[in-house]
Structures are given as C-alpha cells and as structure tokens.
Amino acid sequence: MNSELETLTLGPLLEQxxxxxxxxxxxxxGILDESATSQLTLHLPRYRHRTTFVRRxxxxxxxxxx
Amino acid sequence: xxxxxTQGESLFKYVFVFSDCVPVKGSATSAIYDLTRxxxxxxxxxxxxLFELFRTQRLGQILDGFCEEDRANIREFLDFMSxxxxxTLVDDLGPFPEIPFSFDAxxxxxxxxxxxxxxxHDYRKIVAALASLGCQHVQVxxxxxxxxxxxxxxxxxxxxxTSIQSLEAxxxxxxxxxxxxxxxxxxxxxxxxxxxxxxxxxxxxxRADHGVSGASAPLVAVxxxxxxxxxxxxxxxxxxxRTNLLAPATRTFNELRHFNGCLHRKLSIDEDGxxxxxxxxxxxxxxxxxxxxxxxxxxxxxxxxxNIRKDDVEVCRDCPYRYACTDCRAFLDDPDVETSKPLKCGxxxxxxxxADWTTRPGATDTLKKYRQRVRLPIV
Numbered sequence: 001m002n003s004e005l006e007t008l009t010l011g012p013l014l015e016q017x018x019x020x021x022x023x024x025x026x027x028x029x030g031i032l033d034e035s036a037t038s039q040l041t042l043h044l045p046r047y048r049h050r051t052t053f054v055r056r057x058x059x060x061x062x063x064x065x066x
Numbered sequence: 067x068x069x070x071x072t073q074g075e076s077l078f079k080y081v082f083v084f085s086d087c088v089p090v091k092g093s094a095t096s097a098i099y100d101l102t103r104x105x106x107x108x109x110x111x112x113x114x115x116l117f118e119l120f121r122t123q124r125l126g127q128i129l130d131g132f133c134e135e136d137r138a139n140i141r142e143f144l145d146f147m148s149x150x151x152x153x154t155l156v157d158d159l160g161p162f163p164e165i166p167f168s169f170d171a172x173x174x175x176x177x178x179x180x181x182x183x184x185x186x187h188d189y190r191k192i193v194a195a196l197a198s199l200g201c202q203h204v205q206v207x208x209x210x211x212x213x214x215x216x217x218x219x220x221x222x223x224x225x226x227x228t229s230i231q232s233l234e235a236x237x238x239x240x241x242x243x244x245x246x247x248x249x250x251x252x253x254x255x256x257x258x259x260x261x262x263x264x265x266x267x268x269x270x271x272x273r274a275d276h277g278v279s280g281a282s283a284p285l286v287a288v289x290x291x292x293x294x295x296x297x298x299x300x301x302x303x304x305x306x307x308r309t310n311l312l313a314p315a316t317r318t319f320n321e322l323r324h325f326n327g328c329l330h331r332k333l334s335i336d337e338d339g340x341x342x343x344x345x346x347x348x349x350x351x352x353x354x355x356x357x358x359x360x361x362x363x364x365x366x367x368x369x370x371x372x373n374i375r376k377d378d379v380e381v382c383r384d385c386p387y388r389y390a391c392t393d394c395r396a397f398l399d400d401p402d403v404e405t406s407k408p409l410k411c412g413x414x415x416x417x418x419x420x421a422d423w424t425t426r427p428g429a430t431d432t433l434k435k436y437r438q439r440v441r442l443p444i445v
Contacts, residue, residue: 055231056259057203059318059327059392061177062344063310064207064236065302066264066295 077126079155081144085165086316087152089117092386094418098152099389101165104313107150108386108418113143121159169320173200173229174363176331180206181300181345182213183337188355189221192335195359197228201333203259205234207345209299209337214240215251222255232259236297239266245290249274252288259288266292300336300345301437304394306411308420311390319389322376327392330372333363343371346396348439371395374405381407385415397436399429409433 083089086101096111119128129137147153156162178201180192196204206213206221218235225233235258252258252274272290275283296302312318312327321330329343336345339353341362351362362368374395376388380403385391393408400406409432412423424430 055202057177057232057234058315059312060310061203061205061234061332062179062207062303062328063305063392063394064262064264064297065305066236066262066291066293066297 076155077129078124079157080123080159081120081125081128081153082156082159082162083117083120083147083153084151085162088319089114090386090389092388092418093384093415095386095415097386098147099314099319100150100152101314101316101319104315105150106311106314106387106390107146107152109143109146113140116140116143120153125155165316167320167323169317169324171321171331173202173331174360175199175201175333177201177203177205178332179334179345180204181209181335181337182206183209183299184212185337185339186212186217187335187339189224192354192359193221193224193228193230195354196333197225197230199333199360199363200229202229202231203234204230204232205236205260207236207297207300208238209297211238211240213237215243215247218258219251219255222257225257226255230257233257234260236262236264238297239263239292245272248272248290252290253277261288261290263290263292264295264297266294269293300396301433303346304397304408304410305423306391306394306408306413308413310392311387312392314390322389322391324375325372326374326395327376329374329393329395332372333359343368344396346436347371379405379407381415385413387413397433399426399432401432401435409436 083098088099088101090097090099091114092108092111094111095108096114097106097108099106116128119131129140132140144153175196178192178196180187180189193204204225206218208214214237218233218237222233233255248261248263249272252261253276256276258274270292272292273287274290275287278286312322318327321327325331332343334342334345334347335354336342336350339355340350341352341354341357341359342350349367351357351365351368374393376382376385376391376393379388379393381399382388382391382393391411394410395404395408397409398404398406399409409429410423412421412426413419414421424433
C-alpha cells in the first residue's frame, strides 16, 4: 500500500475546462479507502425553494384560555 | 448508569450533579431541571439538603452521617438520580464549574402583544417602533372579525425585513375564510410561527408544512389550531397549568431566575391602543399614537414589572416549578398585593397538588372584580 501522496496533475482538468475546485483534495490510495469515499460523498437533497426555517419564541408570549 | 453506593471505591468519590441539571427547592416537593433534555423530575424536599452535602463531602462521609434506614433511602435516591443521568461519581469536583446563570438579550424589547377588538391601530408605527427596539416576537390577538387573515398577512408584510423574527396570531374565525386560505397564508409568510383560530365551528388542527415532507417536516411545519372556544377579551388569559409549563432550557431558566417570565422585555398595545406591560394590567403609559414607545420602554416605571421574579412572589417562591412558569402579574390572587400569586394557578406547593383554580375559595369573586374593573375607564 502506497501511503505517499501522488502529485496532483491539474493539466487534464484545466484542459477539460473544469475549475480547480473539482480536483480531489488528496489522492493517496493508502488513505482513501471505501469508507473515506463514502464520508466525502455528500448526498445533497434536492433543493426546495419553499423550504424555510420557522423561528419560534422560546416561551409563550401569552397564556390564552383556549 | 447505576451507582453502587455500597462499593468501597464509590464511597471515596464525590457525587457530581451535572452542570446542566439544576436542583430547585420547593416546599413539599423539589425538582431537578435537566436544561439540555428539557425535562423536570420531582422528588420529596427532604432529599434536597443532600445537594449541599454533595458539594463538600465524599459519598462515604455523607452516608456515615445517617442511620441505616436513611442510608437505604439515600441509596435509592442516588439510583433515581443516576438512572436519569443527573449525577455521576467523580474524584474531584473542581473541573466541573457551574453554568453561568446570567441573562441578557439583544433587544430592549423581546416580545410584544397587540390586541385588536373594535378598532385598528397604527400598525405601521407600532412595527417600526418595535423594530427600532429590537423586538423579535410579536403576537396579535383579535377578539372580533375586524382583524382577520387579510390583516394578518399585511402585518406580516410590515414585519418582513425588520428585527421581528416571528409573528403569532390568535384570530376570530371568519366563515368566509377556508382552511386552504389559512394554510396558504402561513406557507407564504415565513414569519407566521403560530396561528390559533378561536370561535371556530369545530376543534381541529391543520398543518401548514411550507412544502416540506418527510422527517424534517415537523421542524418547519406550523400547526394551525381551530377551537370552538372563544377569546372575548384580555380577561381570557393568564392561566397557569401543568401543560403550559416551559420545558426547561438554559436561556429561559436563567431569565426566570432574574426577571419576570411574562413581562420581562415585553410591550403590549391593548385593544384601545393603550401601551401597557400587559394588555390586562391596569396601568397605561399612554396611547401608542401620541407617544414614543422607546421613551415609554426606557422609563423605570415601565421596567419595574420586569423585575418581579418568581422568587419574590408569595407562594410561588416555594414552588418547584417556578423557573418553568412564565407567571402572570395581571390577575392576582390578592389584587391589592403586587407580589401575590397568580389568580389562575391551581398548584399548591405545600401539598404538591394541582386543582382547578376556580375551586379555590374566593377565586371566582376576585375574577369578578377584574371583570368589573374593565368596564371602568382605564388609564
């Protein structure tokens, strides 16, 4: 198992027009096992523009008899 | 977790009450508030002095000071405390400081009540003034159909982009407004954090989910509650019961230790437009249209009610629930005594029993006096 980091080659990425941010942060096969891959892979939910955070007071403002 | 209070090693340790679990002494019953889990457990007050001993003596020393029968009871108490994860055993209490019990808030005013019955107010002026005071939460209570859903949506529009983070409403039912209208209004206005419709044709709940489904829906959904009961005036407020005790949290717990739970940083506009600490309180500080709210709020006369703590109130100071109760200073058991207990509370801390407050001798007569008072010119 090779624990040394491989040299990150940006050339092919830039040729494809991909921004540098698309490059993987680390490419050592020694430290990038399956669990690390799954942890790094974010499953973002579909963006819902109506999703909203409803702020609530932390105590009742009044105590109506209802 | 189980603490074996008979084991040699345990006897040389200190009983550490977790910093976010705070014992509160009551008369017959005392309580421990779990500020992180939002729970309250009660226990006979006879055990309360143990908390003093926990701070200074090791477990073995504590047990040595009691007879065998008491030791068995104390072990049982420790089991109860440890099973609920209120305590653990440590070698040294030094590294576990108390949570600071100070309280402050970003706004001069934290919350406001606007009552509406037979006349509208200058909502634009009120919202602008509240925003300049840093108010975060507003509740509007409408006793008639004069202020309906349409007005609520307009008020939400006025609040949008200000310091006001939430708007709650108690509205009179309007036959022409459908359930879908209520849901659409809430979904379209993020500020609407609570909606109760009184005088409705039946009791039911509708959910406005802001378009969110699944496990996260409860986090953002607003329950719209329809009730057949009627809220006719500010007299229908101030009830204290087991169900409206606060789930303890560090912020509210600290506030209630230092200030009045209901009135601290509250401003109210009553149905006549008068500025008060609470719409039901007798003293007015003038009509909102003719005075500057900031000046009223800055006055020591207005802020006086903020500082009536539960520890200052008769009977309440012996109640184990006093830091989970937002109190009521508008309806008092003895209206002539400022520090009298709330009229509409049915808890007796001396017997640890809850009862209907209206069955307490003289309570209904006192309420009648309050009802008669409102017919007189108030200012």
